[in-house]
Amino acid sequence: MNHVPSAASSIDSSGASSISTALRRASACPALARIVAARDGGLCRIRLPGGVLHAHEAAAIAEAATLYASGVIELTNRANLQLRGVKAGHEAALTARLLQAGLGPQTPDSTPDTIEAIDGIRNVMISPLAGRDPHALCDTRALAAQILVLLQGEPRFAALSPKFALLLDGGERLMATDHPHDIWLSAMPVDNDEPRFAIGFAGYPSLDAGSALATVTHTDALALLDALLHTFLDLAGPDDTRMRDLLALHDAHTLLQRAADRAGIALQRGPQVDAWRRTPTDATFRLGAHRQRDPQRWHAGGQPLAGRIDAATLRDLGALSTRHGDGSLRITPWQSVLLPDLATNSLDAVLAGLRALGFACDPSHPYAAIVACAGxxxxAKSAADTKADAQQLASLLTHDRLTSSGIHLTxxxxxxxxxxxxxxxLLAVATGRYDLYQRADALDESRFGVCIARHLSIEQAAAQLNHPARTPPDA
Ligand code: SF4
Structure with missing residues (x-):
C-alpha cells in the first residue's frame, strides 16, 4: 500500500513508533487521560470498543468513580461511559486506575501523551448485538477490532479529530443508523458474489435509495478505510476536522476514488448501488428480552433515566451479568445497557434485577423516550437543570405512543x-422553562424542527406531549 510519509509520526531508538504532538489537533473532548473541567468537577470519558464492558472493568470503574470522582456515571450516545465530578488533584490517579484495569488503548507506548492521542480517535461504532443479532447480514466484530488496531497503530492518525467517527453496520436490527458518522460501511445482502459493504460519507446508511457512493468487498474494506483516512489527512486543512468539511471542498466520489486508487482497490458503482437502501432498524430491541442468533441464548436490556447511573449500579450490573450471562455488558448508543448470552431460565431474574436497579425494560416506559444533556x-451553558426536569417529565408522561428517544431536553x-x-x-430558556420544538416528519432534518410552544413549565410540556393532537398555539 502506498502510504504518504507521515509528518506526525516518528520512530524512536527502540523501533517503536511514537506520536508527535506538533500536528495533533487540539481538543476539548474529555478522554481517559484528558480530564476536562465542567461545572460539577472534572469529566473523564472512557471509550469502550464496541460498547463492551466486562464485569471486572465495571467494578474498577465503579471503584475509581467513588474514590476519585462524584460517583455519577453517564452512558453516552457513542456507547461510551463518562465519569462526572472528578476531584481536583485526583486526575492522574483516576487515569492510572482505569489504565490498570485495561480500559485504555492498546499500545506499546504508554506515555501519557500517546495514550491521550490514541484514546481519542477510537471511535468505531458497531451494533451492541454484533455477532448475536439473528437478522444481521454479517458479524462485524473482527473487522471492528482490525480497524481499532489500524487507528492505534498508525501514528499519523493521531491527527484525526476525536470527533471523527466510523460506523460499521452489519445489517443488525438493532443498529444506530440515525447517528451521523464521517465514514460509514453498511453490509449488503449477499447474493452469489463476495459479501460487500455499501460505503458513504458524512451521514448514515439511509432507508432511502442513493445514500451509498459505492461498494467494497469485505476483504478490501480495511485497506480502503486506511487509504481513506490517509486521503482525508492529505487534503484536510487546519480547520477541516470532519468529513463534511472536506466535502465542502471536494466531490465525494472523487475523494473515494482517490482513496481506492491509493489502496489499489476496485470499487463497484452502478444501478445496484444507487438502488441499495438500508433495511429498517428498531431501537426498541435494546429493551426487554429477545432471542439471539443462537436460539438458546437471549439478550436483555434496560434504560436508565436520561443515561445517568451511579457507581454502585454499574458494579451491580456487572455482577448481574456474571451471575446470569457471560460476565459482560453492552453500553448502547441509546444510553442504555444490554446483557448478552442469557439462558432462557434466567430471563425473569435478569429483568427483575434490571428493574430493581432503576432501569426501564419496556419500550413504552417514559425513560425509553427521554434523553437529556448534563444540564x-x-x-455552565445550560439554562435549566435538564436532568432533574427529565425526571419530573418522566413522572408526568402518560402518552404510550411516545417513540424511542422521542423527547430531547437540551x-x-x-x-x-x-x-x-x-x-x-425541549430547549431550555430559563430555570424550569422550555421552548417545545416538533420535527415535522422523519425526513425533517432541521436542527429541532418547528417551535410549537414557548416558555413552558415541565407540567405544561408534559400536558402538550400527552396530547399530541392538540393544535399548536403558535405553530
Ligand atoms: S447541550 Fe449545551 S447545556 Fe447541554 S451539556 Fe451540551 S453545551 Fe451544556
Whole structure:
C-alpha cells in the first residue's frame, strides 16, 4: 500500500513508533487521560470498543468513580461511559486506575501523551448485538477490532479529530443508523458474489435509495478505510476536522476514488448501488428480552433515566451479568445497557434485577423516550437543570405512543445528548422553562424542527406531549 510519509509520526531508538504532538489537533473532548473541567468537577470519558464492558472493568470503574470522582456515571450516545465530578488533584490517579484495569488503548507506548492521542480517535461504532443479532447480514466484530488496531497503530492518525467517527453496520436490527458518522460501511445482502459493504460519507446508511457512493468487498474494506483516512489527512486543512468539511471542498466520489486508487482497490458503482437502501432498524430491541442468533441464548436490556447511573449500579450490573450471562455488558448508543448470552431460565431474574436497579425494560416506559444533556448542574451553558426536569417529565408522561428517544431536553442549542434529531425537543430558556420544538416528519432534518410552544413549565410540556393532537398555539 502506498502510504504518504507521515509528518506526525516518528520512530524512536527502540523501533517503536511514537506520536508527535506538533500536528495533533487540539481538543476539548474529555478522554481517559484528558480530564476536562465542567461545572460539577472534572469529566473523564472512557471509550469502550464496541460498547463492551466486562464485569471486572465495571467494578474498577465503579471503584475509581467513588474514590476519585462524584460517583455519577453517564452512558453516552457513542456507547461510551463518562465519569462526572472528578476531584481536583485526583486526575492522574483516576487515569492510572482505569489504565490498570485495561480500559485504555492498546499500545506499546504508554506515555501519557500517546495514550491521550490514541484514546481519542477510537471511535468505531458497531451494533451492541454484533455477532448475536439473528437478522444481521454479517458479524462485524473482527473487522471492528482490525480497524481499532489500524487507528492505534498508525501514528499519523493521531491527527484525526476525536470527533471523527466510523460506523460499521452489519445489517443488525438493532443498529444506530440515525447517528451521523464521517465514514460509514453498511453490509449488503449477499447474493452469489463476495459479501460487500455499501460505503458513504458524512451521514448514515439511509432507508432511502442513493445514500451509498459505492461498494467494497469485505476483504478490501480495511485497506480502503486506511487509504481513506490517509486521503482525508492529505487534503484536510487546519480547520477541516470532519468529513463534511472536506466535502465542502471536494466531490465525494472523487475523494473515494482517490482513496481506492491509493489502496489499489476496485470499487463497484452502478444501478445496484444507487438502488441499495438500508433495511429498517428498531431501537426498541435494546429493551426487554429477545432471542439471539443462537436460539438458546437471549439478550436483555434496560434504560436508565436520561443515561445517568451511579457507581454502585454499574458494579451491580456487572455482577448481574456474571451471575446470569457471560460476565459482560453492552453500553448502547441509546444510553442504555444490554446483557448478552442469557439462558432462557434466567430471563425473569435478569429483568427483575434490571428493574430493581432503576432501569426501564419496556419500550413504552417514559425513560425509553427521554434523553437529556448534563444540564445546569454540570454545564455552565445550560439554562435549566435538564436532568432533574427529565425526571419530573418522566413522572408526568402518560402518552404510550411516545417513540424511542422521542423527547430531547437540551440546555442549549449545542445538543450534546442527542446525535439524532428527536421528534420533540425541549430547549431550555430559563430555570424550569422550555421552548417545545416538533420535527415535522422523519425526513425533517432541521436542527429541532418547528417551535410549537414557548416558555413552558415541565407540567405544561408534559400536558402538550400527552396530547399530541392538540393544535399548536403558535405553530
Ligand atoms: S447541550 Fe449545551 S447545556 Fe447541554 S451539556 Fe451540551 S453545551 Fe451544556
Amino acid at each position: 445546569s448542574t454540570g454545564c 440546555g442549549c442549542t449545542r445538543s450534546c445528548a442527542a446525535a439524532h434529531c428527536a421528534p420533540h425537543t
